[in-house]
Amino acid sequence: MKKRALQQVLLATLVGVALAEPSLSGQKMSAPIIDLGYARYQGVFDAHNNLTNFRGIRYAAAPTGKNRWRAPQAPPNTSGVQLANANPLMCLQAPTGAASTNPYSSIPHSAISQLKVQTRQTPGTGEDCLFLNVAFPGTKPPSEGLPTVVWIHGGGYISGSLGAFQLGDIVRESKQGVVVVAMQYRLGLFGFLSGNKVKENGDLNAGLLDQHFALRWVHEHISKFGGDPNKVTIWGGSAGAGSVLQHVIAEDGKTTPELFRAAITSSTFLPSQYKFNDPIPEAIYHKVVSQTICSKSSDTLACLRAVNVQVLEQANKNIGYASFFGTFSFGPVVDGTFIKQSATKALKQRKVNGQALLAVTNTNEGPVFVDQHAHANVTHFASQLFPNFGPRQEVAVTRQYNGLGSQLNQQNLVMGESIFVCPTYYLLNAFPDRSFKLITPRTTATSLLAVNQPLSTMLIS
Known part of the structure; x- marks a missing residue:
């Protein structure tokens, strides 16, 4: 089967595309106003691509103050018409790990690496960041109810935004046959702080709950933009693909109502997933507390909710930077x-x-997440990547990868296969007779690089 034909089959199978006739792109039309009940938004028509964009739609209340580390709340009512013509602020970001050893390798421990990155607040970021973008073909919402693609961005759960994703590319590749949504969610310690204290007086996995809340928003409101809430496909790259995986297994597969019909993962990202109160998540929580004024507080979580956001952002960056090279301290x-x-x-x-x-x-x-100048052997590398490994697991890794090229090549394979490739097959096996597998020949990792490529490149290489 030719590549283009196979692409169309896959799109039709997973997204359920019903092709729409293109509109006259040269015709100037005022964009419609969509009433969401709590606010009204007016989009902007893009004549060149023959689609209407709504950028910066608030889907949840600001997750600040008392709402820190709590499930997302309904957005407030806003009067008047909001012009949805600009991308929102990105959620607060953190760097990838740069340390040569894992600061959580021996638990319990008396100290965590003090590597720090000094920086001011990253421009274009903010704590109030729970927004999404929507695009539909033409000048007004399609009347037939088109399939909807919802994009979840990647970035290791510590960085990224919806701004890098071009919704128009997907609309164009589908020949004006889909409605597209891209969302933002809390990142780093703001979205994935764990531990008993958060469990007792907050909500764990706040970043995942943001995504879930956005999917419920899609289920409730996408028909107003011409999308069919019963034909939703969720798609993500890297940690966005890892997020898709988490929604696939959410509530043990019993989410009601059904929020998506199909799922696409580009570079499924599944690092070690700990129980919320395991030693490593608890150690990270205490590290956050130690980098604020909250160490002596009788209620450390309440204290953290009152801390200036710039102090928390600095802690977020410090902890991220002190992680083992190519890894991320926060996640589901x-x-x-x-x-x-x-x-x-x-x-x-x-x-x-x-x-x-x-x-x-x-x-x-694997290579983009491995220090290509390090000289450690694969046994040491695996023990740093998986700090809970013991001698038995280390021997097994050595035996499995012995002879597969240089020590560096073995490290690249361990990283790529354990955290990206194997989780992909776990997913495929969970959908017997209902799954498709594609491999792209890229020599550099991360589907983040593929986001700016046409849909055909991501699905068919």
């Missing part, structure tokens, strides 16, 4: 409520949401 945990068990167990039991899956991997997923 097993919280017992939304994520009831580890992803590997849930997928093995086929407790999944959704009806079909497309999984995409790159040829070499």
Whole structure:
């Protein structure tokens, strides 16, 4: 089958595209006003691509102050018409790990690496960042109810935004046949702070709950933009693909109502997923507390909610930078409520949401996350990548990868296969007879690089 034909088959299978006739792109039309009940937004018509964009729609209240580390709340009512013509502020960002060793390798421990990155608040970022973008073909919402693609950005759960994703590319590649949504969600310590204190007086996995809240927003409101809430496909790259995986296993596959029909993952990202109160998440929580004025507080979480955001952002950056090279300190945990068990167990039991899956991997997923100038052997590397490994696991890794090229090549393989490739197959096996697998021949990892490429490049290489 030719590539273009296969692409169309996959799109039709997973997204359910119903092709729409293109409108006259040269015709100047005023964009419609969409009433969401709590606010009214007016989009902007893009004549060149023959689509209407709504940028910066608020889908949840500001997650600040008392709302820090709590589930997202309904957005406030806003009077008048809001012009949705600009991307929102990005959520607060943190750097990738740069340390030569893992600061959490020996637990319990008396100190965590003090590597710090001194910086002012990153321009274009803010704590009030729960917004999404929507695009539909033509000058007014399609009347037939088009399939909807929802994009979740990647970035290791510590960086990224919806701004890099061009919604128009997907609308164009579908030949004006879909409505597209891209969302933002809390990142780093703002979105994924864990531990008993958060469990007791907050909500774990706040960043995942943001995404879930946005998917519920899509289910409720996308018909106003011409989308069909019963034909939703969620798609993400890297940590966005990892997020898709988390929604697939959310609530042990019993999410009601069904928020998506199909899922696409580009470079499925699944690092170690700890229970919320395991030693490493607890150590990270105490590290956050130690970098603020809250160490002596009787209620450290309440104290953190009152801390100046710039202090928290500095702690976010310090902890991220002090992580082992190419890894990320924050990410989804097993919280017992939304994520009831580890992803590997849930997928093995086929407790999944959704009806079909497309999984995409790159040829070499590992190198961009491995220090290409380091000289450690693969056994040491695996023990740093997985700090809970013991001698038995280290021997198994050495035996498995012995002879597969240089020590550096073995490290690249361990990183790529354990965190990207194997999770992809776990997902595929959880959807028997309902899944598709594609491999791209890229020599550099991360589907983040592929986001700016046409849809055909991401699905068919």
